[in-house]
Amino acid sequence: MSKYDPNLDQCFSALGDPTRRLILQRLARGEASVSELAAPHDMALPSFMEHLKKLEVAGLVTSKKQGRTRTCELAPDAFAPAKKWLSEQSEIWEGRLDRFDDYVKNLMQERQK
Amino acid sequence: MSKYDPNLDQCFSALGDPTRRLILQRLARGEASVSELAAPHDMALPSFMEHLKKLEVAGLVTSKKQGRTRTCELAPDAFAPAKKWLSEQSEIWEGRLDRFDDYVKNLMQERQK
DNA sequence: GTGTTACTTAGGTATATGTCTAAGTATGAC
DNA sequence: GTCATACTTAGACATATACCTAAGTAACAC
Numbered sequence: 256m257s258k259y260d261p262n263l264d265q266c267f268s269a270l271g272d273p274t275r276r277l278i279l280q281r282l283a284r285g286e287a288s289v290s291e292l293a294a295p296h297d298m299a300l301p302s303f304m305e306h307l308k309k310l311e312v313a314g315l316v317t318s319k320k321q322g323r324t325r326t327c328e329l330a331p332d333a334f335a336p337a338k339k340w341l342s343e344q345s346e347i348w349e350g351r352l353d354r355f356d357d358y359v360k361n362l363m364q365e366r367q368k
Numbered sequence: 369m370s371k372y373d374p375n376l377d378q379c380f381s382a383l384g385d386p387t388r389r390l391i392l393q394r395l396a397r398g399e400a401s402v403s404e405l406a407a408p409h410d411m412a413l414p415s416f417m418e419h420l421k422k423l424e425v426a427g428l429v430t431s432k433k434q435g436r437t438r439t440c441e442l443a444p445d446a447f448a449p450a451k452k453w454l455s456e457q458s459e460i461w462e463g464r465l466d467r468f469d470d471y472v473k474n475l476m477q478e479r480q481k
Numbered sequence: 482g483t484g485t486t487a488c489t490t491a492g493g494t495a496t497a498t499g500t501c502t503a504a505g506t507a508t509g510a511c
Numbered sequence: 512g513t514c515a516t517a518c519t520t521a522g523a524c525a526t527a528t529a530c531c532t533a534a535g536t537a538a539c540a541c
Contacts, residue, residue, distance in 0.1 A: 268384030283460040323508045323517045334454045341447045347396040436538040
């Protein structure tokens, strides 16, 4: 059984905001600077930056600064932990897991720590 | 392309809390009454009920009252919208890479001529 | 019909979140 | 050097969230 993972808190919470999901949808199509990302959003830049910061803290986005421009991109396998948690629950619900699968899952989770 | 879906706000926000994820993990194994669900959580019942309410509003849990007992269960396809959004973004992200791979492949083929 | 159980409602508090404006810093263009 | 650009920091504020206690209601159990 998946134990409590504090990173999932930040990850799912980050996904719970429409502005942040739109940022991710944009970044799925390729990297972009802060101002490019902010342009479609009718919001002061510091407010917008807070959203970017949450996405980074959640491990969904990475960024690097070159000169005065910060470029953001989707983190590698950004959505993997969230998808994994959801799939595990679905599988348990659908009754697809037998005891052996459960055992393997736990083992792999332990090793990832 | 996924449009802005207010239900995803509630769904992902609901998933962003560890108490609520634990409730869902419990319900993935079968329905339960409010007090059964609350038992492992060191929390006043009204506080706990708020979590259940958010899960219901998010469409992740359904409940029915029989007598004085309320029984909760995972909603059918509870996680489908969340999984769908995540998969769509992953596919767009991976599609972008594929396209880049294609481009590189073509380039190398051209050079071999 | 009295007490116990299983919630439910009401109301309060502390912290977190999402927004803003104003002012600061660092870089690039001229 | 001067000015515009692209963030960044600081501080304020309103609402939302996560918790609490206390009191209410609606079934059962006797």
